[in-house]
Amino acid sequence: MQRKKSLYDILICIGVLVFLCGFIAQLGGVSKESKGYPLFLIVCSVLLTVALLAKSIRNYKREEALEKDPNFVKTLLVIISYAILIAAYIFLMDKIGYIIATLLFVVVSLLFLKVRSIPLLILLPVGLTASMYFLFTKFLLVTLPGAAWFGF
Amino acid sequence: MENIILGLTHVLQPYNLLICAAGLFVGVLFGALPGFSATMGVAVFIPFTYVMEPEAAMLLLAGIYCGGVYGGSIPAVLIGIPGTPASVPTSMEGRPLTKRGESGRALAMVTLSSCTGGVVSAFALLVGAPLLALIAMKVGAPEQMMIAIFGLSVVCTLSFDNLLKGLLVGFVSLLIATVGQDPILGFPRFTAGFYQLTGGVDAVPILIGLFSLPEVLKMLETAETEKGDVSRVSKMVLHLKDITSNIGNFIRSAIIGVGIGIIPAAGPDIASFFSYNEARKSSKHPEEFGNGSMAGIIASETANNAVTGGSLIPLLTLGIPGSAPAALFLGAMIIHGMRPGPLLFTQNAAEVYTLLVGFIVINIMMFFVGWIYCKASGKILLLPKSVLATTIVVLATVGAFSINQNMWDVLMMYVAGIVGYIMVKNDYPLSPVALALLLGKILEQGLSQTITLYSGKPLEVLTRPLFVVFLLFTIFSYAYPFIKNAKDKKKAAAKED
Numbered sequence: 001m002q003r004k005k006s007l008y009d010i011l012i013c014i015g016v017l018v019f020l021c022g023f024i025a026q027l028g029g030v031s032k033e034s035k036g037y038p039l040f041l042i043v044c045s046v047l048l049t050v051a052l053l054a055k056s057i058r059n060y061k062r063e064e065a066l067e068k069d070p071n072f073v074k075t076l077l078v079i080i081s082y083a084i085l086i087a088a089y090i091f092l093m094d095k096i097g098y099i100i101a102t103l104l105f106v107v108v109s110l111l112f113l114k115v116r117s118i119p120l121l122i123l124l125p126v127g128l129t130a131s132m133y134f135l136f137t138k139f140l141l142v143t144l145p146g147a148a149w150f151g152f
Numbered sequence: 153m154e155n156i157i158l159g160l161t162h163v164l165q166p167y168n169l170l171i172c173a174a175g176l177f178v179g180v181l182f183g184a185l186p187g188f189s190a191t192m193g194v195a196v197f198i199p200f201t202y203v204m205e206p207e208a209a210m211l212l213l214a215g216i217y218c219g220g221v222y223g224g225s226i227p228a229v230l231i232g233i234p235g236t237p238a239s240v241p242t243s244m245e246g247r248p249l250t251k252r253g254e255s256g257r258a259l260a261m262v263t264l265s266s267c268t269g270g271v272v273s274a275f276a277l278l279v280g281a282p283l284l285a286l287i288a289m290k291v292g293a294p295e296q297m298m299i300a301i302f303g304l305s306v307v308c309t310l311s312f313d314n315l316l317k318g319l320l321v322g323f324v325s326l327l328i329a330t331v332g333q334d335p336i337l338g339f340p341r342f343t344a345g346f347y348q349l350t351g352g353v354d355a356v357p358i359l360i361g362l363f364s365l366p367e368v369l370k371m372l373e374t375a376e377t378e379k380g381d382v383s384r385v386s387k388m389v390l391h392l393k394d395i396t397s398n399i400g401n402f403i404r405s406a407i408i409g410v411g412i413g414i415i416p417a418a419g420p421d422i423a424s425f426f427s428y429n430e431a432r433k434s435s436k437h438p439e440e441f442g443n444g445s446m447a448g449i450i451a452s453e454t455a456n457n458a459v460t461g462g463s464l465i466p467l468l469t470l471g472i473p474g475s476a477p478a479a480l481f482l483g484a485m486i487i488h489g490m491r492p493g494p495l496l497f498t499q500n501a502a503e504v505y506t507l508l509v510g511f512i513v514i515n516i517m518m519f520f521v522g523w524i525y526c527k528a529s530g531k532i533l534l535l536p537k538s539v540l541a542t543t544i545v546v547l548a549t550v551g552a553f554s555i556n557q558n559m560w561d562v563l564m565m566y567v568a569g570i571v572g573y574i575m576v577k578n579d580y581p582l583s584p585v586a587l588a589l590l591l592g593k594i595l596e597q598g599l600s601q602t603i604t605l606y607s608g609k610p611l612e613v614l615t616r617p618l619f620v621v622f623l624l625f626t627i628f629s630y631a632y633p634f635i636k637n638a639k640d641k642k643k644a645a646a647k648e649d
Contacts, residue, residue: 008578016324023327026342034334034341037596041327048320055316079369083570086365086545090566093549094559106542113372113538120539128543132550140182141196142554 004063009056016049085109097147102129155497156278159505162207163513168506171208172514175215176521182216183223184235184529186360186551190220191476198484206488207506213484214507215514217477218460221420222266222518225453226529229258231544233364237355238420238459240586241428241452243363248444255530256388261446263522264390265402265453270515272406272454273413273461278508281465289470290618291415293605297598298622299415300591303422305629306429307584310442312633314579321575322584328353329592335600348560355589357552357561358568362585364548365569366576368541388526394446401431401447405454412455413462419476420456421590425583427455433632461511467492468504 023042027035069075089105096104106125115121136142162168175197182193193216201209224235229246242262249258304322311318331342332352343349405427412423431451432441441448460477467478470492485492490500497504535543552565572582606613613619 012574012578012580016320019324020327022344023342026344030341031334031337031339034336034339034600037599038327038330038342041323041330045320045323045327048316048323052316052320075373078372079573082369082372086549086566086569089545090549090559090562093553093562098550102546106546109542109545110538113541115536115538124539124542128546132546136550136554140185140554143557144550145553145559 004060004065006056006060006063010053010060013049013053013056017046017053020045020049082109082112085112094145095147095149097150098144099129099133100147101145102132155501155505156509158502159507159509162502162506163211163510168208168211168510169513169517171204171212172215172510172517173521175212176219176514176518179216179219179221180223180226180521180525181219183220184226184525186227186233186235186364186548189224189236189356190217191480193217193220194477194480194484198480198487201484202487206490206500206503207510209484209488210481210503210507211510211514213481214510215517217481218270218457218511218514218518219521221457221460222263222270222453222522223525225262225266226259226522226525229262230255230529231540232367233544233548234359236421237359237586237590238424238456239452240359240363240421240583241424242449244442244583245445245448245452248442249449252444254444256526257391257394257446258444258449259526259530260388260390260523261394261449262453263519263526264395265405265450266457266522267515267519268402269406269409269454269457270460270518271512273410273458274508274511274515275461276410276458277461277464277468277511281469287411287414287618290616292616293598293601294613294616294619295598295622296415296594297602298619298626299412299422300595300598302622302626302629303426303591304587304595305626306425306587308630308633309429309432310583311581312637314581317580318584321580321582322588325585325588326592326595329355329589330596335593335597348558352593353589354555354561354564355586356555357565358589359586360548360552361565361568362572362582364544365566366573366582368544369569369573370576371537371541374537388523388530394450398447398450400434401450402454404430404434405451406458409455409458410462413459414465419463420459421586423459424452424456425587427451429629433636457515460515468496 020042023038027039027042030038085105085108089101092101092104095101103125106128107121110121110124133144137144163172178197179190179193182196183190194213197212197216201212204212221236221238224237224239225242225246226235228234228239228243229250232243232247232250234240234243246255246258246262249255304326307318307322308315311321329352331349333339333350334341340350408427408430409420409423412419412426428441428448428451431447432438435441435445435447437445437447463478464481467482482492488503490496490503548565548569549562552562553559555561572585574580575582602613614623
């Protein structure tokens with residue numbers, strides 16, 4: 001399959017249809033009185049998705065393949081890796097606590113983004129973590145996540 | 153008049169002026185931080201007012217409220233992340249201006265527009281409160297429903313070039329807004345077994361994710377250039393032409409803001425989208441919208457700050473808190489021995505007129521406080537992308553967590569961010585998500601109450617004058633982009649001939 005702009009729209013439409021199937025599957029559990037409005041929205045969403053899918057398939061046949069970008073795979077890998085890094089930060093936050101998770105994330109993120117300056121690698125993690133901690137916990141009275149793995 | 157002078161003398165006392173400034177400094181910070189809002193700021197600081205005199209307490213809360221509504225626009229302009237949902241239209245115009253190296257001009261206009269909207273709303277509160285409160289009395293479920301439908305017409309205008317995608321995003325987002333307890337029986341709906349979804353989908357973490365993570369991921373695409381998009385903070389200057397050519401825009405946006413403010417359940421976010429939409433419709437250069445339009449910034453900022461005074465009108469005159477901040481003000485007033493309602497203006501004249509005059513002074517002071525904040529925060533543009541991206545992720549994560557202090561919101565923020573990035577890369581507009589999530593619940597509640605009220609006699613709803621007015625506006629608003637498009641095509645065809 002050639003890489004064309006419409007290909008992404010086709011994939012998105014399929015994803016949206018699957019997402020809408022999740023809503024349709026749960027419609028049975030919704031009371032009759034409160035089913036009408038969401039049902040209307042589901043029907044409209046399905047119709048619009050099908051219309052967009054049909055349009056994208058038509059465009060796919062007509063349009064030319066996108067120019068080969070030598071950096072495409074590299075950029076995609078960078079973005080996926082960074083998205084995984086953020087996911088890991090979120091996962092670890094309430095396991096090892098806000099302070100350690102944030103310190104770790106900031107250091108790894110800076111290294112990932114090719115920062116090699118030692119002062120920056122020390123000052124930013126400590127400064128950012130501490131300033132956020134004091135701003136949120138002392139000033140805004142928010143209790144930031146503790147370390148569940150360590151029992152506090 | 154005597155009461156106004158009395159209020160003015162109270163406000164101009166050095167201690168009270170200091171309180172106003174302190175409230176503004178705190179409020180702007182609350183607004184600028186993703187996940188925080190003016191409402192949260194007012195809520196957090198109510199206990200601090202216990203030990204204050206009633207006048208000072210009201211001024212502090214008013215300062216936080218006004219500053220909070222304004223503050224969300226600073227990160228919206230500088231890094232494209234709206235601090236509050238009301239700043240989403242501002243980010244759509246402010247960010248392109250920042251990329252062009254005109255961040256100072258954008259921030260100056262944001263500050264001026266916010267002050268203008270705030271001052272107009274303060275005068276409306278001072279002069280027209282009793283009259284405007286009568287309008288608020290006429291707003292019921294049918295009108296709220298119609299306002300929500302009217303608000304959704306913004307989707308058509310904003311995504312007219314790609315209507316199919318815009319409508320799809322709007323409808324799917326409206327569907328997502330139905331997750332949680334249904335408004336009729338209160339049973340959980342579409343929760344897929346997740347108890348966290350029983351209370352519904354919170355719009356704020358989704359909006360934080362939607363407007364912050366895509367920006368971060370886009371930065372990574374061009375990570376080779378270490379510096380940010382702009383390596384220079386432009387001067388905060390206002391061009392006279394930007395002001396003189398937008399006088400009508402200022403007036404219209406302020407009226408929209410005050411009007412939306414007095415309507416229960418409608419807030420600054422809805423006002424800013426409404427006003428932005430109207431500005432785009434009446435603009436001679438609609439093509440500039442989305443690419444750094446000053447008119448768009450003026451419309452959004454004037455309207456969202458004009459809501460502040462408007463939202464207090466039903467509270468002060470009728471004792472009805474029509475919005476979350478107004479409900480908090482009600483609580484604070486009761487704590488300080490004031491009972492909002494028709495007798496408030498006679499029984500607590502000193503306190504209430506101090507608040508009313510204070511609103512004007514606070515909104516004027518906001519210009520200077522805002523200027524200081526903009527100058528200081530403008531330095532953010534000098535940060536390298538690596539530092540900026542990392543900081544944004546930490547701020548978005550902690551901000552999303554702080555809303556309800558649970559990790560579920562952070563997860564929602566993350567998922568919204570990834571989906572948002574895919575949407576941005578494939579030309580799906582993000583603003584319909586914000587609109588639909590903010591208006592979806594109001595729409596369904598209004599719809600179900602209207603159906604119950606007028607079951608078997610649907611045409612009787614047309615006997616409500618405000619409903620008919622909103623209905624006509626709605627029809628016009630939906631039809632306008634199509635009519636304009638047809639007209640433009642006709643013009644183009646005539647030119648070709």
